[in-house]
Amino acid sequence: MYMFGIDFSQFTTTYPLIASALKILFLFIAFAIAAPIGRKVIATTLKKAGKRESISPARTKTLEKLIQNVYTYILLFVFIAMLFGIFGLDLAPLIAGAGVIGLAIGFGAQGLVSDIVTGFFILLEKQIEVDEYVSTAGYSGIVEEVGLRTTKIRSFDGTLNFIPNRQLEGISNHSRGTMRALVDIGISYDENIDHAMNILQKICDEFQQDVRFVEGPDVLGVQSFGSSDVVLRLLGRTENMEQFAAERDIRKRIKEEFDKAAIEIPFPHQVNITKESSK
Structure with missing residues (x-):
C-alpha cells in the first residue's frame, strides 16, 4: 500500500498500530496544508478573474466566500473517506445506511434544504453581496458572508448575526446607487x-x-x-x-x-x- 509516496505494505504487517497512527498523522498534515493553500488559490484565481471579466469587487468577494465554503466541505468529506479507509471500513454499506437514515430524517431537514435553495437564488439574483449595507429579518448591518446555509450580517454595534437563508425575506439593500x-x-x-x-x-x-x-x-x-x-x-x-x-x-x-x-x-x-x- 502506497500513501504519500511511502510503501506501507511491509511496515503495516509488522507494526499495524504504528502504521495506522502514521497514516492518520500524515492525513492530518495533508489536510492542514491543503485547506489554507486551496483557499488561497481560490481567492487569487477569483481576484484575477474578476479583474479580467470586470466583475465588481463585492461580487468577487461573495463568490470567494461561497466557493471556499464548498471547498472546505469537499475536503472534509475526502478526509473522512480516507480516514475510514485507513481503519479498513467499507464505505459502501455506510453510504447505503446514510441514505436510509437520510430518508428518515429528510422531513426534519426541510429547513436545511430551504436554506440552501434560498441561498442559491439570493446569489443567482445578486440580491445581496459581501460588504453591502442591508436590512432583513429584523437585522441591519454589513454583509460579511453569504454561505450555503446561513448569511452573516454584522450590526453597527459590532454584533455578528448568523441568519438562516430561509429567513432572509423582504431584503432592503441600502448599497445600490446613490x-x-x-x-x-x-x-x-x-x-x-x-x-x-x-x-x-x-x-x-x-x-x-x-x-x-x-x-x-x-x-x-x-x-x-x-x-x-x-x-x-x-x-x-x-x-x-x-x-x-x-x-x-x-x-x-x-x-x-x-x-x-x-x-x-x-x-x-x-x-x-x-x-x-x-x-
Missing part, C-alpha cells in the same frame, strides 16, 4: 423663516462643493409644525454610505451658523412650580 442625505432642523416660531432658510441655503451651497454629494443639497422649505418649533428640511444625494457622515457635518454647520445669527433651536423646557403652604 443615497439620500436628509436633515430636519427646528427653529422657534418667533424666528424669521426666510432669514433662517437663507442661512441654510448658504450652508447647502458650501456642501455642494463636497465630493461626497452627487446632487444638492438644497433647502426644501417648511416640512412641519411641531409643538414648539417650525421644522425646515434639507435634502441631497450622496455617494453610497457617505450619507451619515454628510448629515452629521451639515448639522454641525447649522448649529454654528444659527449661533452666529442668534437663531434659536428650541428644546424642551420644564417648569417647576413650588407652592408654599399658608400659616
Whole structure:
C-alpha cells in the first residue's frame, strides 16, 4: 500500500498500530496544508478573474466566500473517506445506511434544504453581496458572508448575526446607487423663516462643493409644525454610505451658523412650580 509516496505494505504487517497512527498523522498534515493553500488559490484565481471579466469587487468577494465554503466541505468529506479507509471500513454499506437514515430524517431537514435553495437564488439574483449595507429579518448591518446555509450580517454595534437563508425575506439593500442625505432642523416660531432658510441655503451651497454629494443639497422649505418649533428640511444625494457622515457635518454647520445669527433651536423646557403652604 502506497500513501504519500511511502510503501506501507511491509511496515503495516509488522507494526499495524504504528502504521495506522502514521497514516492518520500524515492525513492530518495533508489536510492542514491543503485547506489554507486551496483557499488561497481560490481567492487569487477569483481576484484575477474578476479583474479580467470586470466583475465588481463585492461580487468577487461573495463568490470567494461561497466557493471556499464548498471547498472546505469537499475536503472534509475526502478526509473522512480516507480516514475510514485507513481503519479498513467499507464505505459502501455506510453510504447505503446514510441514505436510509437520510430518508428518515429528510422531513426534519426541510429547513436545511430551504436554506440552501434560498441561498442559491439570493446569489443567482445578486440580491445581496459581501460588504453591502442591508436590512432583513429584523437585522441591519454589513454583509460579511453569504454561505450555503446561513448569511452573516454584522450590526453597527459590532454584533455578528448568523441568519438562516430561509429567513432572509423582504431584503432592503441600502448599497445600490446613490443615497439620500436628509436633515430636519427646528427653529422657534418667533424666528424669521426666510432669514433662517437663507442661512441654510448658504450652508447647502458650501456642501455642494463636497465630493461626497452627487446632487444638492438644497433647502426644501417648511416640512412641519411641531409643538414648539417650525421644522425646515434639507435634502441631497450622496455617494453610497457617505450619507451619515454628510448629515452629521451639515448639522454641525447649522448649529454654528444659527449661533452666529442668534437663531434659536428650541428644546424642551420644564417648569417647576413650588407652592408654599399658608400659616
